[in-house]
Amino acid sequence: MAKKKVVVEAAWAEPFKIKVVEPIKMTTKDYRLKCVEEAGYNTFLLKSEDVYIDLLTDSGTNAMSDRQWAGMMMGDEAYAGSRNFYSLWDNVKKYYGMPYFVPTHQGRAAEHMVSQILIKKGDYVPGNMYFTTTRLHQELAGATFVDVIIDEAHNPDSEHPFKGNVDLKKLDKLVKEVGADKIPYICIAGPVNMAGGQPFSMQNLKDVQTFCKEHKIKMWFDATRACENAFFIQEREKGYADKTIPQILKEMCSFFEGLWVSAKKDLMVNIGGILATRNKKVYEKARNMVVVYEGLHTYGGLAGRDMEAMAIGMEEMVEYDNIRMRVKQVEYAGKQLEKHGVPIVRPIGGHAIFLNANKFLSHLPKEQFRAQTLASEIYIESGVRAMERGVVSAGRDPKTGDHRYPKLELVRLTFPRRVYTQAHIDVMVEAIVKVYKNRKNVKGLKMTYEPEYLRFFQARFDRLK
Numbered sequence: 001m002a003k004k005k006v007v008v009e010a011a012w013a014e015p016f017k018i019k020v021v022e023p024i025k026m027t028t029k030d031y032r033l034k035c036v037e038e039a040g041y042n043t044f045l046l047k048s049e050d051v052y053i054d055l056l057t058d059s060g061t062n063a064m065s066d067r068q069w070a071g072m073m074m075g076d077e078a079y080a081g082s083r084n085f086y087s088l089w090d091n092v093k094k095y096y097g098m099p100y101f102v103p104t105h106q107g108r109a110a111e112h113m114v115s116q117i118l119i120k121k122g123d124y125v126p127g128n129m130y131f132t133t134t135r136l137h138q139e140l141a142g143a144t145f146v147d148v149i150i151d152e153a154h155n156p157d158s159e160h161p162f163k164g165n166v167d168l169k170k171l172d173k174l175v176k177e178v179g180a181d182k183i184p185y186i187c188i189a190g191p192v193n194m195a196g197g198q199p200f201s202m203q204n205l206k207d208v209q210t211f212c213k214e215h216k217i218k219m220w221f222d223a224t225r226a227c228e229n230a231f232f233i234q235e236r237e238k239g240y241a242d243k244t245i246p247q248i249l250k251e252m253c254s255f256f257e258g259l260w261v262s263a264k265k266d267l268m269v270n271i272g273g274i275l276a277t278r279n280k281k282v283y284e285k286a287r288n289m290v291v292v293y294e295g296l297h298t299y300g301g302l303a304g305r306d307m308e309a310m311a312i313g314m315e316e317m318v319e320y321d322n323i324r325m326r327v328k329q330v331e332y333a334g335k336q337l338e339k340h341g342v343p344i345v346r347p348i349g350g351h352a353i354f355l356n357a358n359k360f361l362s363h364l365p366k367e368q369f370r371a372q373t374l375a376s377e378i379y380i381e382s383g384v385r386a387m388e389r390g391v392v393s394a395g396r397d398p399k400t401g402d403h404r405y406p407k408l409e410l411v412r413l414t415f416p417r418r419v420y421t422q423a424h425i426d427v428m429v430e431a432i433v434k435v436y437k438n439r440k441n442v443k444g445l446k447m448t449y450e451p452e453y454l455r456f457f458q459a460r461f462d463r464l465k
């Protein structure tokens with residue numbers, strides 16, 4: 001039985017109780033105004049202790065279970081051949097179905113290695129929308145990234161159930177333009193972070209595979225939040241309602257030559273990453289590279305205890321009650337905001353609510369960084385920390401040096417797993433509704449400092465008068 005009988009009917013009641021608590025600071029609006037000014041109106045530069053509810057990211061911010069903490073005590077900190085490495089490898093085989101694996105300190109380290117191994121200068125890498133670190137590693141390896149996601153993904157109001165799907169016409173166009181030999185692989189993420197946490201369908205993977213086989217193009221998977229994608233397939237795709245999350249996850253992975261995972265998400269740990277593949281040659285290269293950049297191939301920049309927590313987290317991530325609560329909690333938050341008319345990306349995604357800043361702050365010119373402005377206004381109002389996912393994140397075009405204005409100018413409210421309660425969400429909703437009601441008085445920002453790479457992390461702004 002896939003959809004285990006739900007014992008507690010409440011929309012997303014937690015399948016756990018709280019055993020340890022971490023106090024958080026309540027602050028005043030005057031105090032927060034000072035904090036955000038010091039942080040250059042960039043929520044990445046705020047001190048965490050000045051944040052009340054931290055929805056910046058779901059990356060590494062999750063609450064581990066008592067089993068995971070117990071596993072941490074079982075860390076085998078040997079330099080070589082740690083026991084924990086082998087339990088993690090067993091679970092990589094069991095849940096992702098990949099025979100070969102190297103651990104990494106986080107997802108981007110695996111992205112770096114995959115890009116360096118597979119890409120030649122002058123190549124093109126198609127993908128279902130970009131992710132910041134993924135695209136940068138592809139570009140640094142000498143490739144040009146090409147977005148081949150379906151058009152609906154760029155429309156925040158489209159109700160398409162699988163906005164993460166690849167548009168085969170776009171892929172075909174690219175192959176005709178540059179030739180398949182210039183395309184080392186297609187990079188598919190699911191759900192698609194920058195599109196609003198939108199999943200792909202299994203049918204789409206099948207179609208992409210047929211195309212890629214014909215043109216001898218490899219498929220690689222950013223499986224960072226793959227369990228959420230599996231949950232959406234179970235909920236939405238014909239023929240999958242009776243399959244279990246582990247079955248769906250394994251079927252998804254079966255289409256790919258390899259994958260990487262930022263373990264800081266699905267696996268509910270604070271640090272860690274995975275590079276896994278069924279291609280022995282790629283594995284051998286990765287195993288050799290990991291010792292240069294990360295550490296020995298049996299720890300990859302991690303402590304033995306971290307790998308044990310990952311191995312146990314992998315077992316918990318596929319539990320139906322756990323993944324259901326995770327996705328339904330996000331849905332609860334989105335539905336509350338929609339009740340008040342706050343413009344959000346539809347359908348509600350897997351890990352986050354995305355506010356449509358172009359609609360929310362439509363009175364500001366786009367040059368005044370609508371999403372960046374909105375994220376700082378929400379912090380000032382409530383101490384809730386969100387993240388810009390618009391032009392600042394998109395960065396500059398490497399060829400022209402101009403801002404890349406994406407169609408989606410969003411603020412992401414991302415939910416750490418097993419961390420916040422329904423009351424926290426209600427506080428967040430109240431604060432955002434207040435900013436929404438007062439939106440016409442909001443002033444924009446101008447950028448005063450911009451680092452060369454991944455500028456959203458460290459850029460600084462001033463508030464316009």
Ligand code: F0G
Pocket residue numbers: 056057058059106107108109131133134189193222224225262263264272273
């Ligand atoms: N791929 C996706 C889809 C991600 O969301 C992230 C990280 C990475 C790769 C890189 O992994 O951080 O472990 O190096 N996303 C975080 C976020 C930072 O907030 O969405 P990492």
